[in-house]
Amino acid sequence: MGTKKLLLAALRGERVERVPFWFMRQAGRYLPEYRQLRAEANGFMELCLNPNLATEVTLQPLRRFNMDGAILFSDILMVPHGLGVRVWFEEGEGPKLEALDPSGRLPGFDRATFSARLAPVYETVARIAARLSAETTLIGFAGAPWTVATYMIEGGSSREFARTKSWAFQDPVAFDRLIELLVDATIEHVSAQIAAGAEAVQLFDSWASALPARAFERWSIKPTQAIVQALRTRHAGVPIIGFPRLAGAGYEAFVAQTGVDAVSLDPTVPLAWARSTLQSKVALQGNLDPQMLVVGGDPMISEAVAILESLAHGPFVFNLGHGVVPETPPEHVAQLSETVRAFRVSR
Numbered sequence: 001m002g003t004k005k006l007l008l009a010a011l012r013g014e015r016v017e018r019v020p021f022w023f024m025r026q027a028g029r030y031l032p033e034y035r036q037l038r039a040e041a042n043g044f045m046e047l048c049l050n051p052n053l054a055t056e057v058t059l060q061p062l063r064r065f066n067m068d069g070a071i072l073f074s075d076i077l078m079v080p081h082g083l084g085v086r087v088w089f090e091e092g093e094g095p096k097l098e099a100l101d102p103s104g105r106l107p108g109f110d111r112a113t114f115s116a117r118l119a120p121v122y123e124t125v126a127r128i129a130a131r132l133s134a135e136t137t138l139i140g141f142a143g144a145p146w147t148v149a150t151y152m153i154e155g156g157s158s159r160e161f162a163r164t165k166s167w168a169f170q171d172p173v174a175f176d177r178l179i180e181l182l183v184d185a186t187i188e189h190v191s192a193q194i195a196a197g198a199e200a201v202q203l204f205d206s207w208a209s210a211l212p213a214r215a216f217e218r219w220s221i222k223p224t225q226a227i228v229q230a231l232r233t234r235h236a237g238v239p240i241i242g243f244p245r246l247a248g249a250g251y252e253a254f255v256a257q258t259g260v261d262a263v264s265l266d267p268t269v270p271l272a273w274a275r276s277t278l279q280s281k282v283a284l285q286g287n288l289d290p291q292m293l294v295v296g297g298d299p300m301i302s303e304a305v306a307i308l309e310s311l312a313h314g315p316f317v318f319n320l321g322h323g324v325v326p327e328t329p330p331e332h333v334a335q336l337s338e339t340v341r342a343f344r345v346s347r
């Protein structure tokens with residue numbers, strides 16, 4: 001084994017002696033120590049933009065569960081913030097943004113201004129890197145352009161994405177320009193995280209499933225491919241994980257065309273299909289249903305073992321199929337971590 005970082009090795013497709021794991025949203029409201037810091041901070045944006053607090057929140061779950069990966073504590077809405085869009089969080093409601101208007105002007109992308117606005121995020125990455133053990137991989141991330149565009153156009157969370165689709169379907173060429181802006185900003189944002197010490201990165205296309213098949217190619221696959229190409233040139237050897245959540249059969253084209261090193265599977269992806277169709281091309285990550293972690297005990301353990309038995313013969317990182325939910329008892333996360341850590345592949 002050349003490296004002690006099992007997660008990094010697995011993402012590169014190397015054989016490892018045990019399945020590495022981390023959990024999407026492993027920092028957050030299910031942890032009492034998070035809720036306490038969150039209450040002391042002056043809002044969620046402040047938590048993300050204060051390197052002291054963001055470093056501490058990133059490290060909180062590792063102290064309890066010692067995952068193989070630490071994911072930078074931040075949010076996908078940092079990119080709009082870097083572009084000068086006003087972003088805030090309303091208690092109990094979630095993120096709000098000053099909404100873009102199809103007839104208005106797009107924000108401009110000025111690299112120096114963008115980097116200056118997001119400098120605290122990169123400072124956080126550097127501080128985390130300095131404090132991680134030699135076995136832990138630091139994961140940076142960004143939202144994929146389509147998912148970030150939905151928040152910018154809807155002005156927050158959405159179910160139907162009506163404003164976004166109406167813009168994209170009526171004037172696809174104008175919508176391309178917003179996606180291109182977000183491709184440039186995302187390349188810059190992820191590059192800066194890597195320069196500061198991120199060792200692997202994940203692109204969250206959380207709302208990929210809202211796109212019809214042809215639009216999925218144009219606004220999920222193509223932009224991801226452009227980001228992957230640029231990152232490869234600037235930072236060879238840094239694994240890139242794609243997460244086209246709920247993309248169904250679209251996962252196959254996503255893997256074939258984007259050039260990602262790994263894909264994160266949502267819980268609906270059949271394990272046998274993922275193994276036979278995707279795993280010879282990329283490393284897989286996933287895909288326990290986050291509600292299983294709320295249930296805990298035998299149902300959770302037998303499901304986790306089924307996932308491990310299906311996918312651990314090839315390059316694999318154990319994770320959830322989406323983020324940890326606030327109702328999750330921390331003891332269940334401990335139980336799951338021990339289950340994955342103890343699992344051995346039978347060869």
Ligand code: 1CP
Nearest residue numbers: 024025026027028071072073074075076094157204206323
């Ligand atoms: O009230 C609070 O304390 C804020 C809750 C919270 C947290 C803990 C938000 C608001 N963001 C985060 C952190 C966060 N967001 C991380 C941290 C690292 C980790 O431990 O994993 C990450 C990776 C994200 C990414 C993110 N933000 C995504 C992509 C992943 C996903 O879950 O699909 C999305 C869609 C967002 C937007 C967002 N930010 C916050 C909320 C509540 C939401 C989702 C709202 C919605 O459903 O539309």
